[in-house]
Amino acid sequence: MKFARLGLLAFLSLVFASLFLSAGPAPAVLAQQPTPADDEVNAIAQELFCPVCENVPLDVCPTEACRQWRELIRQMLAEGKSEEEIQQYFVENYGARVLSEPPREGINWLVYVVPPLAFLGGAYLLFRAFRTWQRLAREPEAEAGSGSAPAAPPEDEYAARFEAELKKRK
Amino acid sequence: MTDTISPKKGVPVWAQVLIWGGLLGLLALVAIGLVRAQRPMLIVGAQVPDFTLPLYEGYDYGGAEEIALSDLRGRVVVVNFWASWCKPCEGEAADLEAAWRLYQPGGEVVFLGVDYVDTEPDARSYLAKFDITYPNGPDMGTEISRIFNRNLGVPETYFIDRSGILRYIKIGPFVSPEEIQAVIEAILLEG
CATH class of the missing domain: 3.40.30.10 (Glutaredoxin)
Incomplete structure (x- = not known):
């Protein structure tokens, strides 16, 4: 009798164990992705431009096309895409003109290189001009202070002679 | 009256060439861009490029x-x-x-x-x-x-x-x- 009960217990244990194992792992519970806020969407949208209306950033464009684009950004953010991945998607689909800043490649480099070079060149020219003007302003003072006759340009010989005569009479 | 004025130093020749070359290059790029922008639309009777x-x-x-x-x-x-x-x-x-x-x-x-x-x-x-x-x-x-x-x-x-x-x-x-x-x-x- 005791053996029969033990046998029954063992049988039931085996049945439960096989049922438990055959059930397999419990299905994974998928976490609900939080919907990205408007600020997160606009942070990316402001770096893109509407392709339909020229020169209007995507975050403020009121057209239906841009509303759809913002929703697409929201969807991609919810899928875990990074800002770079989203921008890359938009460039592939709509061209580089949607970017607020042209990509740093090819002829686009001119946009980044020429303005600073022009600024530096202009600053250098101004620096040289200021130095020349300073030198020209100081030369008469220095010559007056040294007591010698002021150096006159060769073409202004009359003025030089006039100045020399004045010195002699002093 | 022996004082002489040293000849005025100008922008070096290489710098002048560089500046003018750069300016001309930029003008050429702008011109190319304008010509492309004003290219006529694909007109009736024209061969359509492949796409x-x-x-x-x-x-x-x-x-x-x-x-x-x-x-x-x-x-x-x-x-x-x-x-x-x-x-x-x-x-x-x-x-x-x-x-x-x-x-x-x-x-x-x-x-x-x-x-x-x-x-x-x-x-x-x-x-x-x-x-x-x-x-x-x-x-x-x-x-x-x-x-x-x-x-x-x-x-x-x-x-x-x-x-x-x-x-x-x-x-x-x-x-x-x-x-x-x-x-x-x-x-x-x-x-």
Whole structure:
């Protein structure tokens, strides 16, 4: 009798164990992705431009096309895409003109290189001009202070002679 | 009176060459850009440059996932630019589909829907809503639009004859399938 009960217990244990194992792992519970806020969407949208209306950033464009684009950004953010991945998607689909800043490649480099070079060149020219003007302003003072006759340009010989005569009479 | 003034130092020659060369180069670039921007739109009678349209899943052409204009030589091609955000496009969608169903069995005419700056989920909803069945795909990087020099808006439709010559341009929506049919018939008759 005791053996029969033990046998029954063992049988039931085996049945439960096989049922438990055959059930397999419990299905994974998928976490609900939080919907990205408007600020997160606009942070990316402001770096893109509407392709339909020229020169209007995507975050403020009121057209239906841009509303759809913002929703697409929201969807991609919810899928875990990074800002770079989203921008890359938009460039592939709509061209580089949607970017607020042209990509740093090819002829686009001119946009980044020429303005600073022009600024530096202009600053250098101004620096040289200021130095020349300073030198020209100081030369008469220095010559007056040294007591010698002021150096006159060769073409202004009359003025030089006039100045020399004045010195002699002093 | 022995004082002499040293000759005035100017900008070195190499710097002058560099500055003038740079300025001329920039002017040349601006000129090229202006010439390109003012290039005339693709006009009727011109050969249409080849392009390849990637097709949306379920909108393939004979099993192909993309279609090149050059593959369609010998057929009349109707290229329709549309977008899901475009309200006037909705007005002509059913007419285009009706015309396509009329010509599809003959195989002489192919319709291509070019989806202009659109998002795929909205585009697919639009295609399903109007039960559109002819080959459709996105204008990736707006490259096809630039071939046609489009800058007016959607919808626009271009009719290309059997030898790849642009024969008719429709700016704005069609008002009936008969309007589409009339243009196609005229091109088919011309050979």
